Amino acid sequence: MKFNDMVKDGKHNYDKRTRDTLDKGRLRVNDLIAPDAIKIEPNHMQVGDRLVRTIFITGYPRTASIGWLNRLYSYGENIDISIHIEPLPTEKVIKDLTKKITQFQTAQFMDYKKGKIEDIAISSARSDAEELRGALHTGVEKLYYQAIYISVSGKKEEELDRITEEIETLCSSIGLVTRQAIFQQEQGFTTCLPLGQDRIRFKRNFSTSSLATCIPFVSSELTMTDGTPVLYGINMLNGSLVMFDRFSLNNYNSVTLATSG
DSSP states (O other), rough: OOHHHHHTTTTTTOOGSSSSSSGGSOOOOHHHHOOHHHHHHHSEETTEEEHHEEEEEEEEEOOOOEEEEEEHOOOSSEEEEEEEEEEHHHHHHEEEEEEHHHHHHHHHHHHHTTTTTOOOHHHHHHHHHHHHHHHHHTTTTTTTEEEEEEEEEESSSSHHOOOOOOOHHHHHHOOOOEEETTTOEEEEEEEHHHOOOOOSSOOOEEEEEHTTTSSSSSSOOOOSSSSSOOEEEEEETOOOOOEOOOOGSOOOOOOOOOOOO
């Protein structure tokens, strides 16, 4: 498979027959960044001399706070995280929520008539829907689709499996449910490229406040190349250099902490 075929869209045409005589001899950006070869397997891809596997998030915890994904964002192995966000029209969302609330009310009324104990799940869902609808009405919140994809890479299949297992365990510990993109590795690979194309489209609804908790405000690296950076040491998590020019910052005071002795 050609790399160009995977990344082209409706705005570009890489058919060589449409190029003029001079254009045929020019290098394209895709030619410069394309790997030597791509081989697609059911649960991973071989891209050049590396193996790549895509994982996507299928379930999220009921509640979350700012920074709850920091452990994932700061993971020190070869992973790339791609977040796709798509805004939804508020008017349509309010209409859909109203229909859902009516359905919940009907279900609760039917249970009441049958003498059944109140279903906590239905009560919680109705309460959440009413709260969100009120926030949308007042403009406090908006609703979005969000999808999170994780691209794992390694030199050998054993390394790929090890990192995959560690990522799945880490995600499970913070309330995320993951799934490997079996037989969708090509779509997953393209989705994780900086193209803004979600080829898997496993989306979940997020309000503005919920979405804000997922924004990666942390980084596992502290490497500044501007100014005159000073090398302070090596990051023990991922082996990257810790270097920056603190005198280029607004406040260039520093604090050094260490164990005694």
